[in-house]
Amino acid sequence: MSRSVGSTCIVCPSGDLSFGDPVLHRLLDLCVFARKEQVSVILGVELKRWAREPRLATAVLGTLARHGRSSIANHVLASMLENKVETNVFHFNTAIAACARGGQWQSVTDLLSIMPRLLVRSDEISYSAAISACEKGGQWQRALSVLSRMQQMRVRPNEISYSAAISACEKGGEWQLALMFLNAMxxxxxxxxxISFNAGVSALGRGSQWQQAISMVSTLLSFKRLAPNAITGSAAISACEKAGQWQPALILLSAMRSAPMEPCPT
Known part of the structure; x- marks a missing residue:
């Protein structure tokens, strides 16, 4: 079963009861540039129902996030706050994920800063999504600031948060910081x-550190737990190419061809 939302065809998954919600349908039909006032009108008395059953709000926010309607999800959460509908970490994380997917790093960091004022404790999902959003937005300094705040709040970082921070450093051309975080894990x-290794290799390539890039790939090839993928090899070969080191690039290419390779993530 599918329905058209604007120019996008949305396939309604079987058993997803949220798709039977007329309020959700109206939210999905909104233009991506819809104003918060339009969202508030649609929600109307639904907010009172959500106050009694918070999981309904989570379902709607989750569906909006899955379909990339970040601005609408943000407006929904704002309306909940304005109408004093109880919000918890699940509501915030869902809205943060929606904004992160939409590349709205500013909205993500704003939501993260609101949470303590509402006595909602951020968790590793909140921070990891915020770091990823900053990384995608090319905001490497903000990404590291969020990671630092995560540690200050005694929320344990995970592989996702560190990988996103390393990737943020790589995009910012900060290969030394990327290497520092990788070694600190x-x-x-x-x-x-x-993902962490690939970001590290890419960062070394950007920093013209082709020898370290090859060394990292060699280390990875010796691991039994991890296998490189095409991104790993491409990043290291690119590092050699930028430095005019074609012979090491050919040797690495030969080694990669004979090594077990993991498929690239889709």
Whole structure:
């Protein structure tokens, strides 16, 4: 079963009761540039129902997030706050995820700053999504600031938050910081994953550190727990190419061809 929302066809998953909600249909039909006042009108008395059953709000926010309606999700949460509808970490995390998916890093950091004032405690999901949003927006300094705040609030970082921070450093051309965070992961009992390594290799390439990039790939090839993928090899070969080191690039390419490879994430 599918329905048209604007120019986008949305497939309604079987068993998703939220798609039977007329309020949700009207929210999905809104233009992406809809104003908060339009959202408030649609919600109307529904907010009283949500006050009794908070899970309904979570379902609506979740559906909006899945379909990339970040601004609408943000307006929904704002209306809930204005009407003193109880909000919890699940509501905020869902709205944060929606904004992060939409690349709205400013909205994400605003939501994160609101949470303590409402006595809603942020968790690793909140912070990881915020770091990822800043990384996607090219805001590497803000990404590291969020990671620092996460640690100050004694919320334990996870592989996702650190990988996003490393990737943010890579995009900002801060290869030394990227390497520092990658090396720090085992110290706090986090196991670097292939995303962390790929971001580290890419950062070294951007910083013209082709020898370190090759060394990192060689280390990865010797791991039994992790296998490189095409992104790993491409990043290291690109580092060699930028430095005019074609012979090491060919040797690495040969080594990669004979090594077990993981498929790239889609």
């Amino acid at each position: 085992p110290e706090i009992r986090l196991s670097p994953n292939i």
